[in-house]
Amino acid sequence: MKMTDLEFYVEDFLTFCQNKNLSRKTILSYDQTLKLFLAYLKNEHGVEKITEVRTGHIRQYVAYVQERGKYTVVNRESSKLVNFPENRTDYKKPISTITVNNYIRNIKVLFNWLQQEGELVKNPVDNISLIKTVRRQKKGINQDEFNKLLEQFDYTTFHGYRNKIIVLLLQDTGMRIGECLELGVDAIDFKHKMILLTKTKGNKERYVYFSNVMGRELKQYLKHRDRYTETSLLFPTTKGTTLSVQSFEKQLRDAGRNAGVEVHPHQIRNNFARQYLLNGGDFYTLSRILGHSSVTVTEQAYMDLTREEIAKKYQNHSPLGRWKIQG
Incomplete structure (x- = not known):
């Protein structure tokens, strides 16, 4: 079946992304988002050419997705006969602003690329903005909760001991779980207490660093x-x-549930960043460790420390509190 004009350009864009060695996850996100958008344009507006796409089509698509809810927009109706989205407990529930913004961002990337390629004179995404979001404060894990979590792993089994070390390493280095699970033993530099990450988001190599305590734990684990x-x-x-x-x-x-702690690998990464800042670390160094594209990204992600944490940090850095006042 012959591709439409829009389908051709989306496939060309995905090929471009592959040639740039973008991560599989990123390309999959583009593929899913853009093909859903194309299906909407064709089915709702009869639009199949790139030059026919208007700013209003994009705005209306965003509203369409928000009104219909989760798993209601599909590329092919036949997929419903296989995946049965209506059986999901969250079917038709509101789509988060973060998800909708990801849709918008991916559409903007496509049309900005088309403009750079010289395929567009007027860019329909020029006046499209992301939806303003209310940042939810990241929930931290305190020391007692962390210790309770570690206690749930059976150290007498290989997988239990392995999982304990993974959790410790995530908390000590702030690396992503995907980066952690791809590590080889030869990536560890015990002399300089650092680990080289090669399979990263954006495919940019970087180093993360570990403490003396983590170094001892790693050496014991390697023997095991x-x-x-x-x-x-x-x-x-x-x-x-x-x-x-x-x-x-x-x-x-499962371990978190047994410990009474709701936990996710990315939450541990966030916890590392939070503790790093509270212990006097700076945003620039933290940004390098986390592998963020800029310091601004790091600042936006971790400026939501709680009042109590800010108060505690203030007491440690109060100018007057450090001076010897005579009187």
Whole structure:
């Protein structure tokens, strides 16, 4: 079946993304978002050419998605006969502003690229803005909760001990869980207490750093690990294969439930950043460690410290509190 004009340009854009070595996750996000948008343009407005897309089409698409709710917009109606979205507990529930903004952002990337390619004279996304969001304060994990979480792992089993070390490493380095599970043993530099991450978001290598305590834990773990596997992976499954993010997330969620703590790998990364700042760390260094594209991204993500945390930090840095006042 012959592709429409819009379908051709979307496929060309996805090929461009692949040639740039963008991550599989990013390309998949573009693919899903843009093809849903194309289906909407064709079905609701009869638009199949790139030059026919107007700013109003994009605004109306955003409203369309928000009104209909989760899993109601599909690329092909036949997929409903396979996936049965109406059976999901969150079917038709409101789509978060973050998700809608991701849709808008991906559409903007496509049309900005088309303009750079010289395919557009007037860009329909020029006057399209992201929806203003109310930032939800990131929930931290305190020391007692963290220790209760660690207690849920059975250290006498390989996978239990492995999961404990993963949690410790996430809290100590702030790396992403996907980066952590791809690590090889040779990535660890014990002399300089740093780890080279090569499979990262954006495919940009960077170093993260670990403490003396973490160094001792890692050395003990490696002795234990060598009894169970010969793979070069730092955190393999019991069969020596790569542990999937989904599998670890489930095991962590189960441990958290038993400890009475709602926890997710990214929450531990956030917890690292929070504690780093509260202990006197600066945004510039934190941005480098986390692998953010800019310091601004880091500042926007971690300026939501609680009043109590700000008050505590203030007491440690109060100018008057550090002076010797005579009187």
